[in-house]
Amino acid sequence: MSGTPDDTKPVNFTVKAPVYLQIGDAKADTAHSGVCVVDVNLPFGKPVNIEEVTFKNYYTAYVTVRLLRRNPEQEAPAKWCTAVRDLPLMDNPHTEGGSQDYYTIHRTQMQVEPDHVVCARLILRQPSLAWLTFSLEDIKIFPHTEPDPEKEVSDWLSDLTLTDQHPDLEGLPDPQTVSSSIQQMWALTEVMQTNQTTASIGRFDVSETHSQPHLSCNECVHDGGDVITF
Amino acid sequence: MDEGIELSLTIAQIIQRLRGSHLHSQIERQAKECLHQPDVKLESLKEDVRSFLKTSGWERKLQNAVYRELHIQLPPRHPPAPPEHLKEPLVYMRKAQASWEKRVLKSLNSMSTELLVPLAHMRPAAEQKELTNKWNEMGTDEPDLSRFRPVYAPKDFLEVLIGLRNPNHDSSEDISVRSHWGLIQVPLNVRDIPHLREAYSELNLTSGQMGIDDHALIHPVVMEEDSAAAQQYSRQGCPTGLRADLWALILNATNQPQDVMHYEQLKAGVIQHNLLVDNLIYKDVKLTASNDDYYFVFEDFLYQVLLCFSRDTAVLEHFKYNSATPPKSYIQGKVGDEECAVVYPPNGVIPFHGFSMYVAPLCFLYNEPSKLYNVFREMYIRYFFRLHSISSHPSGILSLCLQFERLLQTHLPQLFYHLRQIGVQPLRLAFKWMVRAFSGYLSTDQLLLLWDRILGYDSLEVVAVLAAAVFAFRAENLMEVTSLASAEAVLADLSTLKVMPLIQVFLFATAM
Numbered sequence: 001m002s003g004t005p006d007d008t009k010p011v012n013f014t015v016k017a018p019v020y021l022q023i024g025d026a027k028a029d030t031a032h033s034g035v036c037v038v039d040v041n042l043p044f045g046k047p048v049n050i051e052e053v054t055f056k057n058y059y060t061a062y063v064t065v066r067l068l069r070r071n072p073e074q075e076a077p078a079k080w081c082t083a084v085r086d087l088p089l090m091d092n093p094h095t096e097g098g099s100q101d102y103y104t105i106h107r108t109q110m111q112v113e114p115d116h117v118v119c120a121r122l123i124l125r126q127p128s129l130a131w132l133t134f135s136l137e138d139i140k141i142f143p144h145t146e147p148d149p150e151k152e153v154s155d156w157l158s159d160l161t162l163t164d165q166h167p168d169l170e171g172l173p174d175p176q177t178v179s180s181s182i183q184q185m186w187a188l189t190e191v192m193q194t195n196q197t198t199a200s201i202g203r204f205d206v207s208e209t210h211s212q213p214h215l216s217c218n219e220c221v222h223d224g225g226d227v228i229t230f
Numbered sequence: 231m232d233e234g235i236e237l238s239l240t241i242a243q244i245i246q247r248l249r250g251s252h253l254h255s256q257i258e259r260q261a262k263e264c265l266h267q268p269d270v271k272l273e274s275l276k277e278d279v280r281s282f283l284k285t286s287g288w289e290r291k292l293q294n295a296v297y298r299e300l301h302i303q304l305p306p307r308h309p310p311a312p313p314e315h316l317k318e319p320l321v322y323m324r325k326a327q328a329s330w331e332k333r334v335l336k337s338l339n340s341m342s343t344e345l346l347v348p349l350a351h352m353r354p355a356a357e358q359k360e361l362t363n364k365w366n367e368m369g370t371d372e373p374d375l376s377r378f379r380p381v382y383a384p385k386d387f388l389e390v391l392i393g394l395r396n397p398n399h400d401s402s403e404d405i406s407v408r409s410h411w412g413l414i415q416v417p418l419n420v421r422d423i424p425h426l427r428e429a430y431s432e433l434n435l436t437s438g439q440m441g442i443d444d445h446a447l448i449h450p451v452v453m454e455e456d457s458a459a460a461q462q463y464s465r466q467g468c469p470t471g472l473r474a475d476l477w478a479l480i481l482n483a484t485n486q487p488q489d490v491m492h493y494e495q496l497k498a499g500v501i502q503h504n505l506l507v508d509n510l511i512y513k514d515v516k517l518t519a520s521n522d523d524y525y526f527v528f529e530d531f532l533y534q535v536l537l538c539f540s541r542d543t544a545v546l547e548h549f550k551y552n553s554a555t556p557p558k559s560y561i562q563g564k565v566g567d568e569e570c571a572v573v574y575p576p577n578g579v580i581p582f583h584g585f586s587m588y589v590a591p592l593c594f595l596y597n598e599p600s601k602l603y604n605v606f607r608e609m610y611i612r613y614f615f616r617l618h619s620i621s622s623h624p625s626g627i628l629s630l631c632l633q634f635e636r637l638l639q640t641h642l643p644q645l646f647y648h649l650r651q652i653g654v655q656p657l658r659l660a661f662k663w664m665v666r667a668f669s670g671y672l673s674t675d676q677l678l679l680l681w682d683r684i685l686g687y688d689s690l691e692v693v694a695v696l697a698a699a700v701f702a703f704r705a706e707n708l709m710e711v712t713s714l715a716s717a718e719a720v721l722a723d724l725s726t727l728k729v730m731p732l733i734q735v736f737l738f739a740t741a742m
Contacts (some may be wrong), residue, residue: 054310059398095419096396096622100319102311130417132400138310180272187266 005116010140013042018124036060038136040120047072049144050114052106059134060124061093062086065105067112068119078118083110085119086125093128107144113142244299252488253295264633268325280729287455294457297472298482301612301688304551311497320554320622322396327553330390334580335557337381342506345377349559349574350505358501363401365497369520375513380583387582387618388413388658391628394620411646412635413657418622420633422640424571425696426737431688432465435738438679439730440467440679457482464483465686467679467730473594481608481683485601493600496538500577503541507575511536515586524674528593532586535603539610547579553621579615582661588614588671591677613690617665630664630694631657637698641740645705654717660697667693676729683733699736703727 016039023033042048049071064085070078084105090098107114120141126134248254261279264270264286270278283289304316318324342349354360364371392413395401399417421429432438460479468476478484500508515532519525525532539545549556556578558571589606595601616626623629639646640655649656663671667690668680683692700721701708707720 018635058311092419095417096320097419100315100321102315130400132398134398140310176273183272184268187268 010142011042011048013040013141015040015139034125036124036126036135038122038124038139040122040139040141042118042120043142047116047118048141049143050107050110050117051122051144053105053120053139053141054102054104055139056101056102056137057089058137059090059099059131060126061090061128062088062125062134062135063136064088064123064125065110066121066123067114067117068121069112069114069116070118072116080121081112083112083114086113093126094130121198240300240303244296247299248292248295251295252486253291254409257292259408260286260288260460270355281334290455291330293453294479295484297457302548302551304723313550317549317551317555318621320396321620323394323620324553325629326394328388328555330387331555331557332465334381336505338557338580341378341381343655347506347509350503353502353504357504359554361501365501365534367530368533371512373509373512375470375509376515380517381510381580383583384618384662385658386660387627387665391631392622411639412458412632412649413655414628414632414635416622416628416630416632418624418632420489420624420629420636422636423737423740424741426691430692430695430737432686433734433737435734438733440469440682455479461686461688462683463686467682470675470678473678473682477595477685478601478605479562481612482606483601483604483608485598485604489604491504492542492544493538493603496541496603499541500537505540505575507540507581508537510581511540511586514581514583517582518670519590520588522590522670525587525590525593525670528590531593531597531599531602533590534599535589535606536581536586538583538603538606540575540577540579541606542577542607545579546573548615549578552615552619553623553626554615554619575586579610582618584670585664587666591669591674591681594674594678612688613684614667616690617667622697625690627665630690631661633691633694634664634697638696638701641698642702642705645708646694648709650721652712652714652717656715659717659721660701663697663700664693668696668724671724672727672729673725677729681730690735695736696733699732700724700727702736702740703732 006179018036018038021033021035021037036179050067051066065081065083066080068078068080087105089103122139124134126138179213244625256387260283264282265280267282270282280684283292314324318327338349341347361368374663392415394414394416396416399415401415419730427434457479460476464476464480483489511533515536519532520529546556557580559574562569571727590607590612592602592609613625616623617630618627620626620628635657646656667684674679680692680696684690702722708717711717711720
């Protein structure tokens, strides 16, 4: 996952107080329309490329995210676009499921590229009359970080390491068959070890008491091998 | 969260839990030993070892272990979610659970101070020896338990559930008249009959059920030793002879030597130390199981299981997904210092009146104490803990109560209205059944058929459905009653009921 929020810090921004839309006269009976708008003003002059938006729900049923993007190259004015439309946060607006859960909206889930964002607007909807209030808490926006340039160095280093090349093996047996037959031999020795007998193999006795200048078998025996006697 | 990322997180979690377990080392050993075999070649080492593990059944054991982990796994965590959110997402329910726990703990502490019995003390050597000798017949002991009283009874817990309110819930207008009929005032999402029909399609009137249509074909599922297949099979009931093995398979409660050793260690703990909760367990068994016609023979088994259960710290793991928190006691003078905190009782579960009824029906299936213990422990940490903690989980007792009330209000409105008229709240009659998952109220064979479905569908919903179905069955009689006492009398004896026809008719034959 590029740009995991574990190491990146969220963007500092100011959140305006949520504005609950009213129907009719503001002073009259507060008939809740079930719609609330939360404006998120990102730091002035520093447009952000958004990686993900995280928040904790508090009884909001659907959320729509709109972004104000300003393309730095063109001189065109900033434009509003919808990144996420009516994302359901609660399975059923009248019941508790999902009402206080934590959510993440990743840039891959957004309908537009959330780059060069100046301002974000979250439109919350809660059509059910069952709840007194609804909002989102703890809204955090994490910036998109480019993949580490260090990775490019390691790519270059890996080019230097030699790839496994099969050495020229003319006249020599194939290493794969050799190793598999070694495996069988090893299995055989294992079997032999477990079935060690005390019966001896017929060999000449090599005794130190021989004083005659025969071809001493000492030399050939002490060549690292074990003495086998009967 | 992205599905792919969720899946890799889940896999990583499961690998972490299984790594280093006994199964892991067994499989490694098997893999090493299979290298001796002639058909395992070096060129295709990986595939050959894998196919060996498959044919020798070890892959199946690993699958069962993974399946078990999936059952008790926590959902993947969004980075900002704190651990208490995983226990219970709703803040007001966490608060209610915390204050309920405080009350229970206070009651326990005051009992300890009043009766001058310490929470835990070491047994003198003579007493230890006596207990070791009498381990298999603890029921013959007649200790003086008259001073002890249960810490709480289900009806106390019901009062707490009734009093639960969501501070953000608008109850000023009569927006939902139904919620004012019943006792539970929390707007949880519970399923109604159309959804239940889809979810419990195997219980349709057209499919054969064990216990009614016993000529139904028996699948040799036990031979395959597959947990998931056994669970699916159990939805239509288990044949009596195979039930013990099937349940052990579904719960992956294999009775390995290390499980037996663990049980022996717990038994040694029981002999060494005497806990105050032991007296509560004794009292509970004497009051409930010993008085029951079906279960009094198993009194000794119940002590052997429950006393060991109180000391099993492996149970503490389930508190990660249980909304409850185990009570902690601190070394004198160091209150608040986490390093000097000790969980009391060691497994964190304070038994209440009727707790032993969770174990009693299992005694019909298993006669070996360590196997019985393993199966009970697994059933507790998967299902039974939800019946006595405040949570918004669909299988939690709160959802079950709400579902029962809603089913009754929707499909038997006249009955509900009549009962309210005479001052009877149906939930007060049905709560004691649901808290015990009907143990002690139904006849044993019927109860085991019900618990087959709990295991098969991995949910306690069927308990709420049965409660509503019982009311539907006795509706005619209940319409005649004019007082709470007579309503209770109508519903007093459930021992003649046949569980599956009731559920089937209620779910699939109720007019919509």
